[in-house]
Amino acid sequence: MDNVKILGRVSNEAPDVLFWTGSRYEMNVRAANLTVHIEAAYGMQEQWIAVVVNGALLCRMPLLRGDNEVIIFRNRNAEETKNVRILKEVQPMQGDGANYIKLTGIETDGVLEPVAEPKCRIQFIGDSITSGEGGIGAHAEMDWVAQLFTGYDNYAYKTAEALSADYQVVSQSGWGVYCGYNNDIHSNIPGIYDKVCAPVTAAGESVYGSLEPYDHSKFMPDIVVINLGTNDSGACNAEAYTDPETGKTYKLAKENGVLDAPSAAAFDGAVRGFLAKLRSCHPQAYLLWVYGMLGVDMEEPIVAAIETYRSECGDDRVGYCRLPDTTKEAFGSRFHPGHIAHERAAEVLAARIREILG
Numbered sequence: 001m002d003n004v005k006i007l008g009r010v011s012n013e014a015p016d017v018l019f020w021t022g023s024r025y026e027m028n029v030r031a032a033n034l035t036v037h038i039e040a041a042y043g044m045q046e047q048w049i050a051v052v053v054n055g056a057l058l059c060r061m062p063l064l065r066g067d068n069e070v071i072i073f074r075n076r077n078a079e080e081t082k083n084v085r086i087l088k089e090v091q092p093m094q095g096d097g098a099n100y101i102k103l104t105g106i107e108t109d110g111v112l113e114p115v116a117e118p119k120c121r122i123q124f125i126g127d128s129i130t131s132g133e134g135g136i137g138a139h140a141e142m143d144w145v146a147q148l149f150t151g152y153d154n155y156a157y158k159t160a161e162a163l164s165a166d167y168q169v170v171s172q173s174g175w176g177v178y179c180g181y182n183n184d185i186h187s188n189i190p191g192i193y194d195k196v197c198a199p200v201t202a203a204g205e206s207v208y209g210s211l212e213p214y215d216h217s218k219f220m221p222d223i224v225v226i227n228l229g230t231n232d233s234g235a236c237n238a239e240a241y242t243d244p245e246t247g248k249t250y251k252l253a254k255e256n257g258v259l260d261a262p263s264a265a266a267f268d269g270a271v272r273g274f275l276a277k278l279r280s281c282h283p284q285a286y287l288l289w290v291y292g293m294l295g296v297d298m299e300e301p302i303v304a305a306i307e308t309y310r311s312e313c314g315d316d317r318v319g320y321c322r323l324p325d326t327t328k329e330a331f332g333s334r335f336h337p338g339h340i341a342h343e344r345a346a347e348v349l350a351a352r353i354r355e356i357l358g
Contacts, residue, residue, distance in 0.1 A: 183250050
């Protein structure tokens with residue numbers, strides 16, 4: 001197990017348990033045969049994995065609850081080393097109890113060799129787009145099911161591949177930087193950023209250390225990519241949200257197509273506050289806010305907040321990049337970006353990161 005690289009936020013309690021989209025086990029295996037045992041837990045939304053060997057997707061499958069014996073390859077050339085990646089395809093499904101995967105065993109007739117060091121490290125922060133919701137499946141598919149999520153056919157994975165980078169994802173469908181698509185003030189990524197994986201709970205209890213404070217020094221990115229704002233935009237068209245605990249009502253609203261004064265102040269504060277939090281966690285990283293795959297309604301307030309933050313804090317390692325909009329033929333399922341859209345976004349983003357890293 002020493003030569004198994006584990007990518008993704010994990011807890012000290014269980015460093016082999018994966019929670020987030022795109023988290024993975026990676027190994028270089030010189031053998032003829034390889035089988036792994038993976039424990040899976042979930043309520044209604046089964047955990048899907050993608051098996052990638054030498055850069056090619058060879059298998060995509062759901063796991064059963066409990067132990068799963070998965071044959072990765074058989075009767076292959078025993079003298080050739082195969083790079084194997086086992087990706088978690090599904091985001092933490094909030095409200096679905098304990099949902100995770102855990103590598104519990106490896107069977108092989110060969111050896112595991114060290115995995116090469118990456119050229120850079122990237123952290124992706126986002127919503128359903130970054131979680132790969134709708135990235136797979138026919139245009140007409142609208143069911144809310146784990147099968148229609150993908151961590152592989154996803155702009156985050158594709159960008160990291162183009163840059164030979166290791167990466168980490170923190171994303172939740174429907175969440176924003178200030179509020180969720182339904183104005184729920186609690187559905188914001190900054191509020192859970194300092195936990196290992198707060199959305200994964202079982203009756204409010206921590207699962208394998210999911211509610212522990214996350215040690216950011218475990219993964220120090222060169223670039224932090226923030227893709228938030230789409231659900232904040234959606235909240236402008238949704239009903240107001242009333243906090244059941246405080247009775248206070250929240251609503252982002254627009255006047256003549258732009259945020260009204262209270263909404264603009266709240267959103268601006270959320271963006272600037274999150275940038276400040278990210279800077280405190282990652283002093284050396286470049287913070288790159290990206291937006292645009294499902295419209296650009298919030299682009300102006302995002303850019304304005306970035307510029308205010310830059311000038312007030314004297315932080316010149318912060319920037320913005322517009323990603324290509326998803327055109328009709330580029331949609332996947334659930335009105336979300338599909339394969340073509342994620343490919344286009346990855347090309348633009350990888351080029352921008354190359355410029356930043358020189």
